[in-house]
Amino acid sequence: xxxxxxxxxxxxxxxxxxxxxxxxxxxxxxxxxxxxxxxxxxxxxxxxxxxxxxxxxxxxxxxxxxxxxxxxxxxxxxxxxxxxxxxxxxxxxxxxxxxxxxxxxxxxxxxxxxxxxxxxxxxxxxxxxxxxxxxxxxxxxxxxxxxxxxxxxxxxxxxxxxxxxxxxxxxxxxxxxxxxxxxxxxxxxxxxxxxxxxxxxxxxxxxxxxxxxxxxxxxxxxxxxxxxxxxxxxxxxxxxxxxxxxxxxxxxxxxxxxxxxxxxxxxxxxxxxxxxxxxxxxxxxxxxxxxxxxxxxxxxxxxxxxxxxxxxxxxxxxxxxxxxxxxxxxxxxxxxxxxxxxxxxx
Numbered sequence: 001x002x003x004x005x006x007x008x009x010x011x012x013x014x015x016x017x018x019x020x021x022x023x024x025x026x027x028x029x030x031x032x033x034x035x036x037x038x039x040x041x042x043x044x045x046x047x048x049x050x051x052x053x054x055x056x057x058x059x060x061x062x063x064x065x066x067x068x069x070x071x072x073x074x075x076x077x078x079x080x081x082x083x084x085x086x087x088x089x090x091x092x093x094x095x096x097x098x099x100x101x102x103x104x105x106x107x108x109x110x111x112x113x114x115x116x117x118x119x120x121x122x123x124x125x126x127x128x129x130x131x132x133x134x135x136x137x138x139x140x141x142x143x144x145x146x147x148x149x150x151x152x153x154x155x156x157x158x159x160x161x162x163x164x165x166x167x168x169x170x171x172x173x174x175x176x177x178x179x180x181x182x183x184x185x186x187x188x189x190x191x192x193x194x195x196x197x198x199x200x201x202x203x204x205x206x207x208x209x210x211x212x213x214x215x216x217x218x219x220x221x222x223x224x225x226x227x228x229x230x231x232x233x234x235x236x237x238x239x240x241x242x243x244x245x246x247x248x249x250x251x252x253x254x255x256x257x258x259x260x261x262x263x264x265x266x267x268x269x270x271x272x273x274x275x276x277x278x279x280x281x282x283x284x285x286x287x288x289x290x291x292x293x294x295x296x297x298x299x300x301x302x303x304x305x306x307x308x309x310x311x312x313x314x315x316x317x318x319x320x321x322x323x324x325x326x327x328x329x330x331x332x333x334x335x336x337x338x339x340x341x342x343x344x345x346x
Contacts, residue, residue, distance in 0.1 A: 032055070037118075039053060041123065056088070057085065074096065074106070097229075133232070135153045142239070144241060144333055145213070151209070156204065176221055181212055184207060216249075219238055244269045245270075250338055253339050261308055266300070266301055267291075276321040276330065282316060287305065290305075302320070311339045314339040315339070319335075
């Protein structure tokens with residue numbers, strides 16, 4: 001019980017409610033942040049922003065500060081950690097890096113040996129005004145295994161940067177955050193000569209991208225456009241379909257009498273397509289695939305063989321090469337292959 005009572009003053013000290021060793025009835029704080037212990041910077045453009053505030057020692061004794069710590073790596077702090085005599089006011093410099101359009105709320109913890117921890121909070125939000133997204137992020141139905149190009153465009157008002165020939169165009173970088181099926185082919189920033197705002201003009205950031213889905217069904221990825229250091233997240237969605245229909249969505253391989261493994265299923269191509277070939281792909285290099293036309297002339301039978309040792313990896317992909325009649329366009333349609341069971345370790 002004694003230990004529990006001793007923890008109460010320490011918890012109060014760390015929370016910064018009252019100073020350790022100070023009477024609870026003391027109304028004036030020992031540490032005062034100027035102008036306040038919470039600063040709201042409002043909406044900011046991307047980049048680094050300086051925040052200056054001061055700390056005043058309102059106690060009757062000297063205070064020994066330690067190096068302050070920020071709650072986020074996007075916030076750096078510079079503060080003189082020499083002893084602060086009573087009544088001294090000392091300036092502190094914080095630099096906040098705005099990289100996203102979301103609201104930022106970060107804390108700076110100041111530790112004083114005599115009175116514990118005091119917290120300063122800085123709040124800001126990324127400012128997206130002046131940016132206009134122009135493009136379609138819903139690609140609809142696209143063929144699986146095929147490459148579908150698309151374009152994204154962002155309009156940038158003159159207030160964002162010096163959009164003119166003398167001072168250059170704003171820097172825009174595109175990168176794919178999630179979704180290995182999407183890649184950036186090229187990007188550029190153009191000055192729109194038709195819109196003139198004083199000596200500045202509107203700019204357009206254009207990116208050419210391509211998506212090559214490797215599985216059927218719905219998919220999405222996140223693309224970030226970084227405009228002068230501020231990231232604009234864009235979500236690209238699609239639904240991948242195949243020009244062939246499988247008897248089953250997964251081909252299961254089972255042991256054969258000759259110590260190998262085998263599996264088969266029926267494949268029906270759409271009217272305008274024909275199945276050209278089948279071969280092993282990712283994770284299934286040890287397998288062989290063959291196609292045999294069905295006797296009724298409708299579809300093919302896909303037969304996959306492999307060594308019994310493939311039961312240990314147990315999962316892979318078979319690619320069907322499908323050709324569109326008339327145009328000759330070819331697509332790769334993936335089919336997942338799994339082992340029916342694993343051998344027990346002897």
